[in-house]
Amino acid sequence: MVAKKLNLKDKYRALTRDLDWDYDYSDRKKAFPYEEFEGIKITDWSKWEDPFRLTMDAYWKYQAEKEKKLYAIFDAFSQNNGHLNVTDARYVNAIKVFLTGVSPLEYQAFQGYAHVGRQFGGAGARVACQMQSIDELRHVQTQVHAMSHYNKFFDGFQDWTHMHDRVWYLSVPKSFFDDARSAGPFEFLIAISFSFEYVLTNLLFVPFMSGAAHNGDMATCTFGFSAQSDEARHMTLGLEIIKFLLEQHEDNVPIVQKWIDKWFWRGTRLLAIVAMMMDYMLPNKVMSWKEAWEVYFEDAGGALFKDLARYGIRMPKFVETTAKEKEHISHQAWWIFYTHGHAAGFHTWIPSDEELDWLSEKYPDTFDKYYRPRWELAKEMEARGERFYTKALPQLCTTCQIPMGFTEMDNPTQIAYRSSDYEGEKYHFCSDGCKHIFDQEPEKYVQSWLPVHQIYQGNCGGANVEEVLRDYYKMNLGEDNMDFKGSSDEKRWNEWKRKGVA
Amino acid sequence: MSVVAITPDYKFEAKDRFENFHGNQIVYVGWDHHLMFCSAFAYPVPPATTFKELRDGVMQEAFEMHPEYSKVNWETATWLLDNKPFEPQLDKSLQEQGIGHKSLLRFQTPELKGYKNAGV
Amino acid sequence: MSKVYLALQDNDDSRYIVEAIIEDNQEATVINQPAMIRIESTGELVVRRSTVEEKIGRDWDVQELHLSLITLGGNVDEDEDQLRLSWNV
Ligand SMILES: [Fe+2]
Ligand SMILES: [Fe+2]
Ligand SMILES: [Zn+2]
Numbered sequence: 001m002v003a004k005k006l007n008l009k010d011k012y013r014a015l016t017r018d019l020d021w022d023y024d025y026s027d028r029k030k031a032f033p034y035e036e037f038e039g040i041k042i043t044d045w046s047k048w049e050d051p052f053r054l055t056m057d058a059y060w061k062y063q064a065e066k067e068k069k070l071y072a073i074f075d076a077f078s079q080n081n082g083h084l085n086v087t088d089a090r091y092v093n094a095i096k097v098f099l100t101g102v103s104p105l106e107y108q109a110f111q112g113y114a115h116v117g118r119q120f121g122g123a124g125a126r127v128a129c130q131m132q133s134i135d136e137l138r139h140v141q142t143q144v145h146a147m148s149h150y151n152k153f154f155d156g157f158q159d160w161t162h163m164h165d166r167v168w169y170l171s172v173p174k175s176f177f178d179d180a181r182s183a184g185p186f187e188f189l190i191a192i193s194f195s196f197e198y199v200l201t202n203l204l205f206v207p208f209m210s211g212a213a214h215n216g217d218m219a220t221c222t223f224g225f226s227a228q229s230d231e232a233r234h235m236t237l238g239l240e241i242i243k244f245l246l247e248q249h250e251d252n253v254p255i256v257q258k259w260i261d262k263w264f265w266r267g268t269r270l271l272a273i274v275a276m277m278m279d280y281m282l283p284n285k286v287m288s289w290k291e292a293w294e295v296y297f298e299d300a301g302g303a304l305f306k307d308l309a310r311y312g313i314r315m316p317k318f319v320e321t322t323a324k325e326k327e328h329i330s331h332q333a334w335w336i337f338y339t340h341g342h343a344a345g346f347h348t349w350i351p352s353d354e355e356l357d358w359l360s361e362k363y364p365d366t367f368d369k370y371y372r373p374r375w376e377l378a379k380e381m382e383a384r385g386e387r388f389y390t391k392a393l394p395q396l397c398t399t400c401q402i403p404m405g406f407t408e409m410d411n412p413t414q415i416a417y418r419s420s421d422y423e424g425e426k427y428h429f430c431s432d433g434c435k436h437i438f439d440q441e442p443e444k445y446v447q448s449w450l451p452v453h454q455i456y457q458g459n460c461g462g463a464n465v466e467e468v469l470r471d472y473y474k475m476n477l478g479e480d481n482m483d484f485k486g487s488s489d490e491k492r493w494n495e496w497k498r499k500g501v502a
Numbered sequence: 503m504s505v506v507a508i509t510p511d512y513k514f515e516a517k518d519r520f521e522n523f524h525g526n527q528i529v530y531v532g533w534d535h536h537l538m539f540c541s542a543f544a545y546p547v548p549p550a551t552t553f554k555e556l557r558d559g560v561m562q563e564a565f566e567m568h569p570e571y572s573k574v575n576w577e578t579a580t581w582l583l584d585n586k587p588f589e590p591q592l593d594k595s596l597q598e599q600g601i602g603h604k605s606l607l608r609f610q611t612p613e614l615k616g617y618k619n620a621g622v
Numbered sequence: 623m624s625k626v627y628l629a630l631q632d633n634d635d636s637r638y639i640v641e642a643i644i645e646d647n648q649e650a651t652v653i654n655q656p657a658m659i660r661i662e663s664t665g666e667l668v669v670r671r672s673t674v675e676e677k678i679g680r681d682w683d684v685q686e687l688h689l690s691l692i693t694l695g696g697n698v699d700e701d702e703d704q705l706r707l708s709w710n711v
Contacts, residue, residue: 007701007702008700008701008702009701033508034508037506037507037508038506039506051697051698051699051700052685052688052698052700053700054685058685062685062686062688062689065689066688066689069689184506184508202693205692205693206629206658206692206693209657210655210656210657210658211656213656213657213658214656214657221656221657225631225657225658225692228692228693229631229688229689229690229691229692231693232628232688232691232692232693232694233688235693235694236694236698239697239698286655286656299625300625300627300695302624303624303625303626303695303696303709304695306624306709307624307697307709307710310710332540335537335540336540336541339538339539339540340540369620370620370621373616373617373618373620373622374537374538374617374620374622376617376618377538377569377617377618377622388538388567390539390540390564390567391563391564391567392543392544392545392563392564393543393544394540394541394542394543394544395530395532395541395542395543395544395606396544403540403541404541404542405537405540405541407537412621413535413537413616413620413621413622414534414535414621415532415534415537415541415542417532417542417585417606417608419584419585419606423516425516425518425519425603425604426584426602426603426604426605426606427604428530428604428606440505441504441505442504442505443504443505443507443512443513443514444505446514446515446516446517447514447516447517448517448518449517450517450518452544453517453518453523453528453544456523456526456528456544456546457518457522457523457524458524
């Protein structure tokens with residue numbers, strides 16, 4: 001029993017640091033073999049600060065309380081046929097993207113923190129990583145529970161782990177985490193705790209989840225916010241980690257900066273999917289992607305980097321590009337998926353007239369000029385009964401693995417092409433950022449498992465796209481894929497609404 | 503620059519080297535300022551394929567969906583091979599004219615401005 | 623001066639926490655969004671246990687904030703009596 005008179009700081013010390021031990025009969029370096037190879041210098045682990053000073057007993061107490069609240073809402077949601085209260089059935093496709101693309105990353109985060117939590121010599125860091133690891137496991141579990149309700153009523157939820165490992169566009173999030181987890185433990189922390197949790201997850205979990213609530217999906221909103229209540233702690237940890245590394249040794253500064261540059265860009269590309277979810281997949285809009293980027297990256301991230309300037313850290317490389325891309329990225333991403341709607345495990349659609357007008361209003365400088373015409377063409381083709389599905393496979397970026405559909409920002413009707421030659425092979429990239437990442441570590445990215453090339457190498461089962469989708473990806477063709485219009489999801493939805501089931 | 507790894511001699515074979523494609527090479531083909539197609543296409547073709555076979559055969563199915571594709575004048579269209587000006591020879595093979603594995607071919611038709619003149 | 627912020631789930635506990643924050647931080651701006659409440663302020667933001675306890679009418683542990691917290695921006699300094707967010711610029 002901890003005596004009542006211990007204050008928070010003392011209690012934290014007693015229950016974390018004081019549980020550590022010295023290595024008197026074994027070589028410390030052997031106990032922590034991953035600690036030095038990245039070049040990071042730690043002179044004093046005791047300087048590690050955990051700002052929330054959460055001890056394990058308090059951790060379990062509060063997490064249990066969060067779970068109770070969350071599961072009460074899940075129960076209410078399903079007892080009340082909550083799926084019938086969402087704005088319209090198109091919305092559910094955003095949740096399919098979430099389950100197949102994001103929830104498996106929670107699991108990867110759980111594995112990643114469990115691993116690095118063993119690798120650090122400091123007890124404070126190990127405890128923080130252990131808690132985060134358990135949090136991330138909770139996130140994937142609660143997300144699966146929440147979405148299992150949708151699986152009873154909608155297509156596309158049935159095989160999410162299998163799909164995550166195989167489906168072409170899911171190689172984007174999968175390879176992001178594979179990249180982080182195959183790095184050393186300190187790079188993993190900068191990648192995930194700092195760049196991902198601190199700089200970027202806000203964009204996924206805050207405005208999008210608020211959007212879920214705005215579309216009547218209380219289950220998703222609540223698991224999102226419940227997860228995000230842990231993320232607030234993860235973010236703070238991310239900030240502390242970076243300050244700790246920068247304060248430990250000046251030699252750490254350029255290494256950390258290099259990782260910030262890399263992981264900021266990796267994260268930016270991953271967020272292209274979230275951008276399209278916000279602008280195109282939420283029938284009721286909360287804010288545009290551009291607005292979310294301004295609030296959660298430009299303002300919040302700007303303040304953060306100003307704060308870090310005293311350590312000699314500057315804004316991430318290519319941040320100027322993102323200031324222009326915020327006007328384009330969601331439109332380009334949704335067009336990639338719309339034109340590949342036959343090969344996606346969720347439905348795609350042409351935005352309604354109202355939605356097109358909302359996009360014009362939110363993107364006055366770009367939407368009518370560059371993107372509305374694409375939708376007019378799509379509408380014309382659909383009206384002729386020839387809904388546009390592209391007929392050949394796309395060129396992919398070697399680094400982010402997204403089809404190379406992003407344009408030059410100063411010439412937005414021209415695809416951006418970048419390339420590098422390495423040991424007699426050509427590699428292609430969607431952007432300066434992705435090229436830069438490859439050029440820094442070509443030995444790593446020559447191993448990129450690019451879905452289009454893998455299909456052509458015969459490693460994805462079938463001889464044609466249909467076989468790959470059906471047999472290798474395990475999509476229910478004609479049910480999971482194609483346009484929302486005419487889908488079974490749409491038919492069932494209209495039937496429920498007609499019958500007034502509630 | 504190179505990777506910092508705990509494994510000595512961190513080295514792997516390129517996953518997309520030519521030998522893995524069962525006799526095919528990859529050629530990417532993109533039409534500049536025509537974004538109906540979200541990106542360039544990736545085609546697996548034997549290196550002995552002639553340029554004519556690529557252009558009039560392989561490319562046809564996907565590109566002809568564009569309302570302007572039938573108006574392309576191949577006499578005046580210009581090409582870039584791996585970002586350098588290129589004059590294709592129709593009856594020569596890809597290999598013979600330096601179109602290598604994972605080469606990028608782009609063509610330009612400045613008189614065709616895309617759907618609604620919007621570069622689509 | 624940069625802005626610090628925090629966001630809370632829009633629930634019954636948060637109502638009192640927000641009231642306390644407004645009382646203790648004259649500069650703070652409250653923004654209501656679907657299912658959430660965002661509070662931002664220039665330079666600094668403090669959540670004080672004593673004020674929250676006054677509003678909520680019971681003992682309140684600063685760490686209970688985690689039950690409703692969605693996100694925050696700023697350096698965190700927490701002890702038994704308060705949670706403070708600030709930037710060093
Ligand atoms: Fe998480
Ligand atoms: Fe997290
Ligand atoms: Zn890329």
